[in-house]
Amino acid sequence: xxxxxxxxxxxxxxxxxxxxxxxxxxxxxxxxxxxxxxxxxxxxxxxxxxxxxxxxxxxxxxxxxxxxxxxxxxxxxxxxxxxxxxxxxxxxxxxxxxxxxxxxxxxxxxxxxxxxxxxxxxxxxxxxxxxxxxxxxxxxxxxxxxxxxxxxxxxxxxxxxxxxxxxxxxxxxxxxxxxxxxxxxxxxxxxxxxxxxxxxxxxxxxxxxxxxxxxxxxxxxxxxxxxxxxxxxxxxxxxxxxxxxxxxxxxxxxxxxxxxxxxxxxxxxxxxxxxxxxxxxxxxxxxxxxxxxxxxxxxxxxxxxxxxxxxxxxxxxxxxxxxxxxxxxxxxxxxxxxxxxxxxxxxxxxxxxxxxxxxxxxxxxxxxxxxxxxxxxxxxxxxxxxxxxxxxxxxxxxxxxxxxxxxxx
Numbered sequence: 001x002x003x004x005x006x007x008x009x010x011x012x013x014x015x016x017x018x019x020x021x022x023x024x025x026x027x028x029x030x031x032x033x034x035x036x037x038x039x040x041x042x043x044x045x046x047x048x049x050x051x052x053x054x055x056x057x058x059x060x061x062x063x064x065x066x067x068x069x070x071x072x073x074x075x076x077x078x079x080x081x082x083x084x085x086x087x088x089x090x091x092x093x094x095x096x097x098x099x100x101x102x103x104x105x106x107x108x109x110x111x112x113x114x115x116x117x118x119x120x121x122x123x124x125x126x127x128x129x130x131x132x133x134x135x136x137x138x139x140x141x142x143x144x145x146x147x148x149x150x151x152x153x154x155x156x157x158x159x160x161x162x163x164x165x166x167x168x169x170x171x172x173x174x175x176x177x178x179x180x181x182x183x184x185x186x187x188x189x190x191x192x193x194x195x196x197x198x199x200x201x202x203x204x205x206x207x208x209x210x211x212x213x214x215x216x217x218x219x220x221x222x223x224x225x226x227x228x229x230x231x232x233x234x235x236x237x238x239x240x241x242x243x244x245x246x247x248x249x250x251x252x253x254x255x256x257x258x259x260x261x262x263x264x265x266x267x268x269x270x271x272x273x274x275x276x277x278x279x280x281x282x283x284x285x286x287x288x289x290x291x292x293x294x295x296x297x298x299x300x301x302x303x304x305x306x307x308x309x310x311x312x313x314x315x316x317x318x319x320x321x322x323x324x325x326x327x328x329x330x331x332x333x334x335x336x337x338x339x340x341x342x343x344x345x346x347x348x349x350x351x352x353x354x355x356x357x358x359x360x361x362x363x364x365x366x367x368x369x370x371x372x373x374x375x376x377x378x379x380x381x382x383x384x385x386x387x388x389x390x391x392x393x394x395x396x397x398x399x400x401x402x403x404x405x406x407x408x409x
Contacts, residue, residue, distance in 0.1 A: 042066065042401040043078055045369075045385030048107045049406060051376045055086040058383055058406055059117055061104035062096065065401065069094040080105040080119045080136070082144060089394040089406055095144045097121065101128040103136075107162045109170075114141040116170055118160035123151065132157035132179035137172055137196060148200040155179075155189045155211050162219050164227075166245070169203065170196045173229055175216030176207070190215030191231050191239065193247075206247040209233045217241075219265045221274065223299070226250060230276050232262020236284045239263065240276065240301055253301040257281040259290060265319040267327070269352060272299045275327060279316035280308060292317040292331045294354055307354040314341060317348075321373045321380060325352060328380050330373040345370040345384065347409075360409075364388025365399070381408045 042065035049058040060083075063076040068091070080103045084093035097103065103121025117140065120133035127133060135158040139147040152158055156179030164171050176189045190209030197203050209215035215233035226244040233239050238255035240263065255263060255278065263278045273296060280293040292315040296305040309315055311333035320329040327350045334343030345362040347370075362368050362382075370384035383406045389399030397403045 041387070042076060043385075044081070044404040045402060046083070046371070046383035046404045046406060047104065048372050049374060049381060049383045050108060050110055051374065051381070052110060055084065055092070056089070056381065056406065057108065057110070057115065058083045058085065058404070059105035059108050059119070060383075060385075060404060061102075062094075062404065064094075064096065066403065067094055070096060078102045078104065080117075080121060082117070082140075083404065083406075084144070085406065089408060091394075093144070095140075097136075097138070099123065103133060106160060109163055109165055111139075111165065114139055114147060115144075116140075116163055116165070118163045118172055118174075120159040120174075127179075130156065130179040134158055135160040135172075135174055135176070137163065137170070137200065139200060150196065150200045150202070152176075152194065152202070154192065154205075154207070158192075159216070161217065164220055164222050166195075166222050168198045170198075171220060171222065171227060172196065173217035173220045173231070175214075175231075176211075177214060178211050189213075191217045191229070191233060191241075193217060193220065193227065193229060193243065204247055206243065208239070208241060215239070216262070218261070218263060221266045221268060223268075228266060228274065228301075230263035230266045232258060232260065235260050236281070237262075238276075238278055238295075240297065242301060251301045253297070253303065255293075255295055255303065257284045257286075258293075259287060259316065261316070263295070264317070267320045267322060269296075269322055269327065273297070273304070274299075275320055275354070277317035277320050277329060277331075280306075287314075288336060289313050291315055292333070294320075294329065294350070296354060305354055307350070307356075309348060309356070311346060312343075314343070318371050319373050321375045323375050323378055323380060326350065326357065327352070327354070328373055330370045330382055332369055342367060344368045344388075345382075347373070347380070347382065362407075364390060367402070368405075370405070376408070379409055381406065383407075 044062035046058045046060040061078040062081040080097040082095040101122035105119035108117040122128045135152040154176040158176040160174040162173045189211035190213040195204035213233045217229045217231040238258045240253045242250040276295040278293040281290045292309040294307040315333040317331040332343040347360045349357040368386045
């Protein structure tokens with residue numbers, strides 16, 4: 001009887017001990033998850049925006065962590081993303097492309113029956129392992145249902161950066177190079193321009209530089225007799241190419257040295273002149289100090305003026321827009337910290353002779369990156385992202401995560 005009582009007593013102690021052990025494990029696990037959550041960084045950012053009748057449509061990337069419309073899913077891949085805003089910049093709808101692994105949308109246009117959006121996404125396990133993507137072009141209807149989607153991958157790593165409408169077709173600019181794990185040569189890659197018809201069928205394909213050129217086109221401008229495209233090759237040579245609508249090269253020019261982003265936008269300022277945004281390095285790969293650059297060209301591709309801007313160790317211009325007779329240019333400035341650029345943003349105003357008129361600083365305590373600027377009723381709207389701790393009319397940030405930013409002036 002005494003042995004039985006001892007056994008029962010021992011079982012009680014064992015049970016209590018196990019309960020305490022599991023309780024401690026739960027406490028530790030909970031603490032660990034809270035610690036991971038508090039020390040993890042979540043990402044959203046806007047790459048482009050357009051004005052619509054009912055507000056704005058912005059596109060970029062997001063892991064949905066701070067979404068009020070879509071549920072966050074671990075491990076938190078950054079998906080190609082769409083935000084729909086009303087005219088007061090309140091988010092009314094969010095859409096993501098729930099395919100593959102990481103990706104982003106880079107540009108969009110509105111057409112009469114919907115939207116055309118372009119970007120890139122890691123579609124496969126191999127893509128994800130190599131951080132390589134396929135280019136993607138999607139037509140959405142007005143309710144953001146997919147009408148058609150086309151993927152493109154000439155080589156192992158393809159990105160679509162810009163889309164423009166021409167008659168009943170769409171010209172897309174970007175890049176297609178070998179993924180990091182691949183070796184070889186291929187003349188069909190580099191900076192690319194494709195044409196799709198209204199049903200999403202590819203009707204024209206042109207490329208410049210080949211797979212080993214690291215070439216890319218960031219922006220294209222449709223003119224009466226063709227397409228002007230700007231970008232970069234060999235990680236430092238800015239490129240300006242003009243093609244006719246059948247893909248024949250009409251002329252080209254170079255600018256350098258620039259950074260790996262190269263020439264990022266082209267804006268028509270009158271019938272015969274264009275302004276291109278870029279950076280200017282003192283020498284190739286001298287990326288610790290460089291200037292923001294504006295390049296004015298004529299319709300023959302000749303550079304007729306260069307204008308530079310310096311705010312800190314590193315300055316670069318990302319985009320520009322013409323408002324009435326003034327050019328508003330969005331850029332970033334800052335310093336490198338362990339090879340990462342800590343930057344804020346600036347809007348610089350120029351007259352049509354590229355003489356500086358004014359500037360407006362977007363100041364944050366960490367990173368404030370504005371990427372795109374558009375004209376809305378002779379005022380501008382800018383977009384980008386920030387992990388600075390800010391309290392804006394339409395956004396409150398925590399100073400750790402990267403949030404999408406849209407601002408109207």
